[in-house]
Amino acid sequence: MDRFFSNKKAIFLFAAPALVLFTLMIFYPLLQVIYGSFFEYKGLNPDIFAWFDNYKRLFQDKLFYTSVKNGLIFAAVITVYQILLATILAFAVSNAKVRGRSFFRVVYFIPVVLSVTVVCQLWLSVFNEQNGLLNRFFEMIGMEYSQGWLSDRHQAIYPISFTNAWQYMGYHFALLLAGIKSIPKSYYEAAKIDGASNFKAHMRITVPLLQETYKFSLIMAVTGGLNAFTQMMIMNSGGPGTATYTLTYMMLRAINKTYEFGYGMSAAVFLVIECLIATIFINKIIAKERIVY
């Protein structure tokens, strides 16, 4: 094994294609975006070097704060819903006493493999203000709680976030369930002998041992939330007005609608920084030390 890793040239040979790909596909475009964010564009080409003008405008733009706020709400909703529910369901499905575990394992994962468009259309019909299932349900049970789920400028972000949370909960469920299965049963048996309840055993054994999995899930959920775009694009086009815009939507608006490429790129750079900070922060606070029993 030592000889296998001792040849530096061989290691370079194996790593080079991946490094080249990463540089070409991610690092170089990222540098281009950072570079472009300092320019005013004429057509599709950088024209005037504008120093920090685009960033200055970004921090003065109300839409920027709406977009950041929506990204944070989206991230918070999907993180809480997906990770909390995925944890509860994974605990339940991992319990040998629960009947039909194989069935639930498949059912919870089905939304993940569906097309985003299909899921959005499904929830659009549920949230429809006129004939939607949700408002009709409230009418049926005699509750005056009909809402403009997707047309209320203050609340539309929540049902949109929920749609994403509902679809991808199964992904986190699968990750956590796989993690639970890798924990030796003897730990739980020892806890049982010591008189621990199922809940206590999960809190003291499962959760600490799944720290790495939780860290990954959290990073995926938070950065996914900050990057959110598809659901609002399909469900209400970022509307009403700009009420459900996120930074990604704002970037698209600047590039495809107002043709302010430099400004759009400055929003993109901020988004990258925001995701980096979130990732570093999560890395710092979760799973600082590897727990081994």
Added chain:
Amino acid sequence: MKKMMKQILAVLLVTVMIVPLAGCGSNGNSTDDNSSSNSDNQVTDTNDNDNNVVEDNNGSEDEVITLKIYAQYSDDDTKIPYDYAVQELAKEYPNVKLELDVQAQDDGQKLQTYAATGKLPDIFQIGLSQINAFKESGNILVLDDYVKSTGFEDKLNEANKNLLYVDDGHAYAFPYAGNEMVLWYYNKALFEQHNVKVPETYDELLEAVEKFNEVDIVPLSVFAKEKWICVALYDAFATRLEPKGVLKLDKGEASAEEPAYVEAATKLQALVEAGLLAKGATNMNYDQSRALFYEGKAAMFLNGQWEIEDSTNALGENADWMWYPTYAENPDAKYAVSGSGAPGGYAVSPYSEHKDLAAEVAAFIALKYAEAKYIYRSNPILAAKIDPSWEPEKEMSPMMQKLVDELDNITSYSVFDWGLSNPKVKVALEDQAQFILTPGYTAEEFTEALDSEMKRIFE
């Protein structure tokens, strides 16, 4: 055995890494590379050839040339004219085949992506704000010579020359639609049944809104998920005091704080609060919205005059249109309409391998498209002159006849959303016009947001 496993693993690893690289490579034989400037492969049409047979420089006369076209093809009003134009093209240009890429209802985003990635189709439909952006980036062919060489300019109505040339004096697209307008449709039967007067003034409109709400009928159905119709509705009110409506905002000739624009927002907001629109209107698409009108669940409906044919088919004699309600302080604004034409239509990519032919085909398609609109859609509002040989398939509907009779009374046109030339103003207006249709959004918020954005744009 262990060593062999390592070797197998190493080979597999390298293979896995190489496959994506191979996938990224381009096919050297691809004929779709728009940036190709190899003059040897250039294909030119023979203008002096009676049969319009295209000949390339290699002399192969029978070669079928495929042109990619990005065009509207979503309902009868776009499918029937397009299919007719393609059918006629097959007769005139037997060796030209069109490959249709259906235009997305996405405010030109897909087209913009095509331009950014160098994948523009040979021919594409385009509106004014995008023409302005494309000409800056060199993504649109100047058609000045082609409008003359194809005889297109001579076939246009003199009054429609504004549809051909943009402010810089150049032509960038072959138009087919004439000076169109926003019409305020209504269901006569519903008004009669519920004893509601067809509103001619703002106060009567407010009264009609209240009466229809009492009987659970949506007063006005608007597919406000599409932002252009939100702008059209706002513009219909703005033109009550300022005949040029949002056109003046677009040119920077007026401020959002001027009475015409503030009053339009105030009145519209008051109507929305009174229940003018269906619940969740800003999330309602065209199909949902017109279904409300056609099924008798909505009393009024807003769309362009191109809806005449379909609404006649759906509601028969019960369908009619009215002038937009006026304000008491300015009843003379009755004949000021929202809409009109703007340069736009079929444009050509400067990177097209067959750009001369594409320009000729684009001109041909635009003319045939207009012809089909007259023959099969009974629509006389066209960019092209109406040829006496064109025989409409059926008589003009009463609504269209009424429109034709009233055309001379129109005192002014403003502009459609897609005719706005400043993309920044267009986007700001679209956002605010949709916001003002949501309950709770005040006219002050509207004015403040639009005004600050306009100050930034024009300063």
